[in-house]
Every structure is written in C-alpha cells, then in structure tokens.
Amino acid sequence: MRRRAVAAIVLGVLLAAPPARAASLLPLVPPAPDLTALIPFAEVPLDKPAVGLGDLPLPEAPADLPSFPPATVWAPWGAKPTAALAEPGPLACVGAFFGVASSALECGRARIAKGEYDDAAKTLEQAAKSGEEKDLVLEARFWLGETYWRLGRVEAADRLFRQVVETAPKGSTYALWATHSVGWTALRIGDATRARDTFAQLLAGAVPAVMEPWARHGLGLASYALGRYDEAVAAWEALRSRGVPAAFARDVGFWLGEALGRVGRYDRAAAELNRFVGGGPHALLDSGWFRLGWWSLAGQRGKESVAAFRTYLAPPTSPAAAPRTGTERDWAEAGLALALLGSDVNAARAAARGLEARRSPLRDTLFLRFAKALVDGKKGAEAQALIQELLGANLTPALRGFILLLNGEASRIQGNLDDARTQYDLARRADPTTATGWFAGFRVAQINVELREFAQAARDLAGLVAAAPSTEARATALLLQAEAAYHAGTYAAASAAFRRALVEFPGHPLAGAAQLGVAWATLRQDRDQEARREFLEFVRLHPQDPQAPDALLLAAELALREPSEWSQAKALLDRIVAEYGDRPRTEFARLNRAVLLLRTGDARAAQAQLSDWIARAPFGPLLGRAYAALGAALLAAGLPVGAGNAFTQAQREGLGALATLGLAASALAQGKPDVAKGLFEDARDKGTPAIAHAAEYGLAAVAFQGGAHQEFRQPALAELAAAPKGRGAPRLLYVLTGLAVEQKDWSGALGFARRLGNESPNDEAADDAFERIGAAAAQVRLWPVAYEAYGELRQRYPKSPFADAAVVTLAEAQLETGRADAARQALERFLTSPPADMKLGRAWLLLARARAAARDRVGALDAYARAAKEGRGPEWGKPETLAYARLLAEDKRASEARGILSEFLRRADGADAADAAYALGETYQGEGDFPAAVEYFMTAAYVAPESAPGRRALLGAAESLVALKQPDSAAVVYKKLLEQSQAPAELTAAARRGLKEIGR
Secondary structure (H helix, E strand, O other), rough: HHHHHHHHHHHHHHHHHOOOOOOOOOOOOOOOOOOOOOOOOOOOOOOOOOOOOOOOOOOOOOOOOOOOOOOOOOOOOOOOOOOOOOOOOOOOHHHOOOOOOHHHHHHHHHHHOOOOOOHHHHHHHHHHHHOOOOOHHHHHHHHHHHHHHHHHOOHHHOOOOOHHHHHOOOOOOOHHHHHHHHHHHHHHHOOHHHHHHHHHHOOOOOOOOHHHHHHHHHHHHHHHHHOOOHHHHHHHHHHHHHHHOOOHHHHHHHHHHHHHHOOOHHHHHHHHHHHOOOOOOOOHHHHHHHHHHHHHHHHHOOHHHHHHHHHHHHHOOOOOOOOOHHHHHHHHHHHHHHHOOOOHHHHHHHHHHHHHHOOOHHHHHHHHHHHHHHHHOHHHHHHHHHHHHHHOOOOOHHHHHHHHHHHHHEEEEHOOOOHHHHHHHHHHHHOOOHHHHHHHHHHHHHHHHHHOOHHHHHHHHHHHHHHOOHHHHHHHHHHHHHHHHHOOOOOOHHHHHHHHHHHOOOOOHHHHHHHHHHHHHHHHHHHOOOOOHHHHHHHHHHOOOHHHHHHHHHHHHHHOOOOOHHHHHHHHHHHHHOOOOOOOOOHHHHHHHHHHHHHHHOHHHHHHHHHHHHHHOOOOHHHHHHHHHHHHHHHHOHHHHHHHHHHHHHHHHHHHHHHHHHHHHHHOOOOOHHHHHHHHHHHHOOOOHHHHHHHHHHHHHHHOOOOOHHHHHHHHHHHHHHHOOOOOOOOOOOOOOHHHOOOOOOHHHHHHHHHHEEEEEOOOOOOHHHHHHHHHHHHOOHHHHHHHHHHHHHHOOOOOOHHHHHHHHHHHHHOOOOOHHHHHHHHHHHHHHOOOOOHHHHHHEEEEEHHHOOOOOOHHHHHHHHHHHOOOOOOOHHHHHHHHHHHHHHHOHHHHHHHHHHHHHHHHHHHHHHHHHHHHHHHHHOOOOHHHHHHHHHHHHHHHOOOOHHHHHHHHHHHHHHHHOHHHHHHHHHHHHHHHOOOOHHEEEHHHHHHHOOOO
C-alpha cells in the first residue's frame, strides 16, 4: 500500500508538473506559508542501555572439597631396555670358579641372558671387586646394577649405575645406558627431581632408538610425580607422536589421560582413559576407572562419570581381588554423588550415605559442594533443603556466613527477592570482614536495583566500592553504583561514578558502557554540547560496539537542535547511513537527513529521499511526518498537486493540524483559494501557535488572490519583518515589487527589486522583478524607468533570459521615440554575434522595422527571413507560425517545422501553446519518436486540458505510450480524457477502444 501511495504521488507530479520555465515573467502569486520549519526532526525513542554487568563468581567456600590425590607413580620392573649382551666365551663359568675376573664377567652376562639373576649377581660381584682392569670393573658394575634392578634391589642398583656414570668415558655406551638406568632407579626410590633431570639430560642429546621412548616415558612419570602436569603431557604427547613400544603403550594411555585431566583438558582426558579401561586387565585398571569417573565429571559428562565410578565401586569379581576400601573409595563415592547431583539429588544423597556412616572427612565439604552445585544449577528449592540441614550443624561464623549466602542465592533463583535480601543481610552480619560478607552486601545492592530502590542501592554501593576484595569486584561495584545513581535521577553522581570507572579501569570490557553512561548522564543534565562530544568520543573509542550507531544518532539529534550545527549533523547522518545502513534505527537517520535537506533548501534531494523512506515505511508512527515532509518538499519545488496528495496521506496517518495546513497551502498554490481558506481556518483553530501563525498568513494570501492586492501589502511586510531570511522572503519581495508597479510607485518598486537582488541574488524571481518594472514602464512608455530597470537587470543578471531582450526593448523604445538609426546600430551590434536566446527573433523583426524605416528594403527582407528562420521572437503570431510550420512539415522538413514550433511554444500560453505542442507531438509521432511525442502531447494537455488540441493530445499521448509498451501509464492518460464531461464523442470512443485493446 505504501508503494502504491508513493507511486500515485509521483505519477501525479509527472502529469501535473509544468513545463520548463520559458522567458516569461513569474506571476504575482504570494508564496504559500513556509512549512519546512514546521516539520520537526525525528527523535529516536531511546534510553540508556543497561551496562550489562556480568555476574561476579561466588567467593571461595571456607571449606571445600580438595582435588582428589594424584596416582602413585608406577614403573615396570623387568621390561626396561639395556645395553646389548656380548656372547660369552666357552667355559666362562669354569674360569670364574678359578677367580678369573674376565671369566666372571662373561659368566655373569651368560646367567643374565638365562634369567638366573641370583647366580649372576654373585658372579658379577666377584668381577666388580677385582679392581685390576678399570674397563672390566666398569662393565661388571653396570651389569651388576642391571641384575640388582631385576632383583628389586633398587638402592644398590642406583649406587652402581651412578658409579658407572661417574667413571665411564663421557658418551660411551655404558655411560649412556647407566644414565638411563639412573633415571629409572631415581624414580623408583622416589627422587622424582633427579629422575626428571636425568631423563631431560638424556633427551637433550642423541640416544639409541630403543632407549628414546623409555626415556620420554620416564620424563613424563617424573614430571607427573613433581606435579608438573603440563610438562608430563608434553612428554607423553611427544612420545605418542614418535611411536610407543607395546610393552608400555597402555601405561602411556593411562598416564596421559590422568595428566590431561590435571591440566584441565577434561574431554581428552576422558577419551584417553576410556581407551585405557577398554583394553582389558591391567595393573592400573582400577585407578583408570576411578580417574575416568573424576575427569568425566569435571568435563560435565555426568552419565560417563556415573558409569565409571560404579564400575570402580562394584564388588570384586574374584576373591583374590583387593576390596575397595580406604581413602580412594571415599573419593569414588564422593565423585559418584557429585556426578548424580545434576540429575538426581536423592540418588546423590544415597551415594554419599557410606561417607556419612564412616564419618568420612569428605562428608561436610561434599554437602557444601552439593549445595553450591545446586545453586550453580539454578535448583533453588533443592539447594535450600540441603542448606537447612547444613545450618542445623555447629558451624564456624565463616562457614555459616557462606551457607547463608548460598541460601540467599537459592531464594534469588526462585525469584523471592525479599527473602534473598534477608539471607544476604544475615550472611553479611555473620561474616562481615571477608569476601563472603562483601559479596553478600553486593547482592543486597543488586536486589535493591532489581526492586527499583535505586537511591538506597547507590548509597550502599559507595562503601562496597572502597572495600572490594578484587579489581573485578571493585569495577563491577563501581559500575553498578553509577547505574543505580543514573536510575535514581542523580545524574551528576552517576556521571562521576562512570568517569571514575573509566579512570580506574580503562581496559575493562565494560569501559565502553561506562563511556556511554557518561554521555547519557550528561545528556540528562541538559548539557547538550558536552553530551554530544561524549557520544562522539564513545564512537571514536568503540566503533565496533553495538551501541555505536545509536550513539552517533543521538549526537546527530543533538546537533540538529542548533541550526548553526546542521553541517555537522549532516555529516553524522551521512556517516550513520554509510557505516550502519542495515541497522533498524538507521531509518531515523535517513528520515532526519531528508528533513534536514528540506530545511536547508535542497527540496529536490529531500523529495527523493523521503519518497524512498515512505515506500519502505520502516517505522509506522513517523509515516505521517514523512508524508508531511514530502508534501513540504513538493510544495517548495512548485509541485502543489503532488504536495496535496502527500499531505492527504499525512492526514490519513493522523498528523492533524500540520497536514491540514499543508493541504491549505497546496490548494492555494493550485489556485483554489476557496478551498484553501477553509483549510487555513481549520488549521488556525486547531493547530499549535506556530501553525496558527502560518495559517493567518495563508488567509491573507487567499485574500490577495481574491483581489485584495493592496490589503496584502501590510501582512506581507509583517511576514517579511518576522522572517527576513525565510524561504518565502524572496517571493514576498517580488510580490511587493509587483504591487508597487500596479500602484505606479516606481521608486518603491525599484527599492523592493534591489533588495531582492541584494538579499537573494540567485532566486528565480530576482531578474523577473527588474523585468516586470522595465516591461511595465515600457508598456506605459515611461522610458526613463525602463532604462533604469533594464540597466540593473543587465548589470546584475547578464545571463538572465531577460537580459538580451532588454537590449531589444531599449531598441524598441528608441524606435518608438523616432531614433531609428540608434536602434539600428544597437541591434546590428547585438546581432553580429547573436546569442542562442529566445528573443532573437524579435530582435530581427525590430531590425527589419529599423531597416525599413531607413528604406533598406533588401536588409529588411533579410531580417524578416532571419526572423522566420530563427522563429524565436514573440512578434510571430500563432497563425503565421503554425502555417509556416505546417508547410514545412508537408514539405517533409519536419525538423525545421519543429524548430519554429518549439520557439513559438516557449513564448505561447493557453490554446496557442496547446496547438503548438500538439503539432510538435504529431511530427514526432509520425517519425516514430514516441517518447518525444508523449512529452509534447502531455505539454499540450497540461497547458489547455479543456481545449480541442489538449483533448486530442491526451489521446495521442496514450497511443504513444501503448507503442512504448507502457500500458499502465497509457491507461492513466486514457482515463484522464474520459473524465472530461465535455470531450467529443469520437475522442471518448477512441479512448475506450484503447483501454479495451490494452485489457483495462
């Protein structure tokens, strides 16, 4: 519907718009009341957005469930790789029996190869004590250490391996393998620091391929034992990337999963441990299920956690299996209870009964965790049931305060703000000096804000800001204080708090909201200029903030309040449209930009933008205002019919007195004074003082059109005095010039014309004023006044359509006074380089007269021929022009005919113009130039709609539109002809046939 309404207005403008202005005087018509200043700018229905404070985390509980203990580091005994065993010589053990050290070494190696570690140890001890050959002793010690390792004598093995490291050549095979073994023995005896350093040293250099995965595994275990879980993860992931030996591949899966959980990578931890427990029996299987339960719980995978804990806690499958007792069982039951808590509170309580029965130290902290978890899960009622049980115990003040805080949170979750505030207040009193007490006080202030008790909240927050336990808490409290002060109406305090937040926390995520808060608080204090600067500063600092478009829009609105700032307002509006074109509230900027164009005099651009805005109708409540602005733009552009349609739409949108005033002004501009009078009276009686004042002037203009010309002089002078620079001032001066001419007040007329030329030199009526004086003076043969008026005209407006004609009029005056020679000289000089001007033909005719007066018959004929060729002078009458054109057309010289007709049309009016335009249309239609034919047929129909050529022109225009395949426009024109009750029957019949042919 909106698009059809705009299309109707535009079509009305196209069909009713007058032709381009020819060199003829503008009529003496008082300007309609200037409505542009009455169109208000749109104000966006905005208020300061909420700061959007994040919720502070609850403080740490005075007693909370600690992390479950890490796994005991477990390393394989027998599978550790070692140096290659040399082939023993024959009868090596016989030589050992006789005390030969080398034979003892060979015998020891042979027994190691057979797995006879006790015998190997005895033989190697003999070799190691020989002390005669260093290399032999070093090798004996190495293999003795390996034997002790296999026998579980770790401390002895550690001593021997360290002796080998100290005595073996650096980089030798035994030094390298002994170093590797030192890492494992250190790990076994609990010296994780030495183990980690040893494995790291090994891996810093080149090591045998078989040793490297073991060294990396050892590095991971040592790092884990030291609590350096990130390093452990890195070691095992590096090992994984290079390939893990089958001997401990599952071990790595267990330890990597456990370490990943320790560093907070719960999903990967659960995935690794899932693979581990799925691999079947293993020494670490029970620990794997236990840890899978905890890390699944940490990763919020409740079902997997429950399943893992239940598998761990299930009765042993064989009598030989170890029962689930001790600390680890307590932790598993606690974990199961927590895993069940999210889905089944009763089941969680049931899972914790064993802890209660055994009086486990985990019981109280677990129940506190239960309560906090229920609060975190927004299960207020369940939390309160547990909290009441906890409050019945003998609690320390700190723990009671925290539990009361949880009770307040539970009530707040359920929407019971009054009870929550009571619980928070009790918590604050129970533990006033800790983070718990501070947080409870902060919650009291938050609830006061939620209950709209802003003044009380602002007062309470002042002390909380000073005592905040952390930087984030202080920032949040300060911003909430500013927000509360703003909504309490204490804008100066709000501004100060927002500014303080900016100074103390310039990098805070809500710094932009604080900056915006400063702007809004300043605006609420009616400090518009400062507020505009603050809004623009916010946009400069936070151009990507979602509130940036609204801030720019508000800055533009503040600039629009001062006409001296309109240029900056225009720049801001342009920026909003360019940078934030897809935002909904950008439509307010588009509308204000159009209204600003209207109020600064660019009615044409305003018209285009307003039409586009109305067609989209993005905001219904402002549609009436947009239509009124479009009406004012069309009225300012001299299109009263379209303006009337727009004001009618505005009236339908409920605009009221302003729309009525616009309709009155449109009717006045269309020459309907009786209609205008009634509408002006209605607007005067129902409108605001500004509308009533404009209506009073409109009534005076109506009286002028009724013949009360001289009576209009005083209202015009009063209107001019009230708005000397207003949009209507130039036309008022023009009308006053005309009134003075009518009264033969030549001095007064020249005074008004000069003022018009001085104050509005570019107004289209400025040169008309001098032309009107000169022409009137010439008409009454008052040549001194004519000379003066045309002198001013040529001096001020050398390019005026009247300027060259002034020379001709002067020549005519000279002719009329018998100074033909002077006239001839002036005209010949003028015509030596004749301008392309519509009065040139008249000059040739006058020159012809002057030459004839001088008895220059040849020259006169030449001038008449040139006059006929130029065809531009007003002396050419309709009969001569039309006859000449028709002859040219009949001679197939249509182009020349159109030249003559076009020149005649520019200075014709009424039926004369209609005849000329119709003839032009026929020439174009005959040549198949249908767009040009439509233009001239519609010109004929416009200038004389009720005349015979005007009616024929409507029919010709419709036929040409059909030829152009524009049936909708053709239908409009056919119907316009049928609306004429006096149209001849043959024309109406043709119109109906045309409508039928196009299916309308």
